[in-house]
Amino acid sequence: MHELETIIHAADEAINREDLDAVLAFYTDDATLVVRPGLNASGKDQIRKAFTAIAEHFNHTLHVTQEHLVVIEGGDTALVLGKAEIRAKDPAGAQVLIEREATYVFIKDAGGNWRCAVDNSYGTSLLRI
Amino acid sequence: MHELETIIHAADEAINREDLDAVLAFYTDDATLVVRPGLNASGKDQIRKAFTAIAEHFNHTLHVTQEHLVVIEGGDTALVLGKAEIRAKDPAGAQVLIEREATYVFIKDAGGNWRCAVDNSYGTSLLRI
Numbered sequence: 001m002h003e004l005e006t007i008i009h010a011a012d013e014a015i016n017r018e019d020l021d022a023v024l025a026f027y028t029d030d031a032t033l034v035v036r037p038g039l040n041a042s043g044k045d046q047i048r049k050a051f052t053a054i055a056e057h058f059n060h061t062l063h064v065t066q067e068h069l070v071v072i073e074g075g076d077t078a079l080v081l082g083k084a085e086i087r088a089k090d091p092a093g094a095q096v097l098i099e100r101e102a103t104y105v106f107i108k109d110a111g112g113n114w115r116c117a118v119d120n121s122y123g124t125s126l127l128r129i
Numbered sequence: 130m131h132e133l134e135t136i137i138h139a140a141d142e143a144i145n146r147e148d149l150d151a152v153l154a155f156y157t158d159d160a161t162l163v164v165r166p167g168l169n170a171s172g173k174d175q176i177r178k179a180f181t182a183i184a185e186h187f188n189h190t191l192h193v194t195q196e197h198l199v200v201i202e203g204g205d206t207a208l209v210l211g212k213a214e215i216r217a218k219d220p221a222g223a224q225v226l227i228e229r230e231a232t233y234v235f236i237k238d239a240g241g242n243w244r245c246a247v248d249n250s251y252g253t254s255l256l257r258i
Contacts, residue, residue, distance in 0.1 A: 030204035040201065070255050072169065074246035075159035077206065079234045083256050101253035105208045105234050117203035123253045124230035126199050127212050 002071045004080055004106055007114055012064045018055055020048055027116050028107065034120040037129045058088040066102075076108035084121055101125070131200045133209055133235055136243055141193045147184055149177055156245050157236065163249040166258045187217035195231075205237035213250055230254070 007026065014022035024044050027033075033041045033050055041050040055062055067083040086098040105118040120126070136155065143151035153173050156162075162170045162179055170179040184191055196212040215227040234247040249255070 028204055028206075032201055032203040034201060042203070068256055072161055072163060072247050072249055074161040074171070074234065075157055077157075077234055077236055077246035079208075079232060079247040079249055081232075081253050081256050101256055103208060103210075103232055103253065105203065105206055107206055107236070117206035118201050118208040120201055120208055124210050124232065127197055127210050127230055 002069075004071050004078055004114055005066075005069050007106075008066055008069060008080065008082065008104070011116070012066060015051070016063050018060065020051055023051055024048055027119070028109070031115070031117050031119065034122055034126070037122055037126055059091065061087075061089040063087040078106045078114070080104040080106060081123075086121075131198075133200050133207055133243055134195075134198050136235075137195055137198060137209065137211065137233070140245070141195060144180070145192050147189065149180055152180060153177055156248070157238070160244070160246050160248065163251055163255070166251060166255055188220065190216075190218040192216040207235045207243070209233040209235060210252075215250075 011023065011026040024047060027044060027047060030043055031047065033047045035041050035050045041047045065085050067085055070081040072079045082102040082104065084100045084102040086100065088096055090096050100121050101123040102121040103123045104116055104120070106114045107117050108114055140152065140155040153176060156173060156176060159172055160176065162176045164170050164179045170176045194214050196214055199210040201208045211231040211233065213229045213231040215229065217225055219225050229250050230252040231250040232252045233245055233249070235243045236246050237243055
């Protein structure tokens with residue numbers, strides 16, 4: 001398994017247990033998270049607020065996993081493609097499953113650690129909006 | 130227009146006139162180009178050979194444009210999504226049009242210039258192979 005697969009699975013687990021400090025440690029300081037089409041969060045303060053709002057929106061039932069990951073490295077930069085499965089209960093209590101073809105960009109910092117610089121779970125679907 | 134849109138349009142024009150020196154200048158030294166699913170070219174030597182082979186495959190009729198681009202910056206890193214249109218004549222002389230939802234990763238070098246680190250015109254379709 002590629003190192004980045006292990007990292008992304010660990011990040012998903014941190015999201016699922018709502019450990020925001022652990023989640024934020026996976027991002028660069030000036031990372032951008034696509035919260036929804038047209039709304040980006042940049043920097044750790046905005047990303048923390050976004051994850052807090054997302055957890056509340058799903059009434060703390062959010063569970064994210066990646067079915068399949070593809071890693072394409074170019075030096076200290078990597079494009080990661082993921083088949084993301086997002087399970088949650090909607091406000092009425094019904095189970096929902098959202099599948100997305102996600103795109104993530106990671107960069108290796110001076111200490112050799114991969115950090116996420118762009119987190120776009122909407123992938124190329126943003127081209128169709 | 131975002132600076133990266135101008136850069137990508139210029140790169141497409143360089144591809145279309147088969148100016149490989151100009152094409153290669155858009156890439157980082159250790160960039161990766163997805164030539165086709167399962168075949169990556171890494172580094173400028175391999176990328177030059179790949180573009181030479183692609184041009185020959187299409188009998189020098191390749192014409193690439195981007196219909197629509199979305200840029201998501203995270204610090205000195207950017208994910209670019211593009212609706213790529215690839216026009217060419219097949220070996221029998223028939224005009225073909227290939228549309229792809231492409232994904233590109235750019236990083237800003239020490240001189241402030243954006244360079245492509247990952248060129249994956251197949252986008253998230255690699256998850257479906």
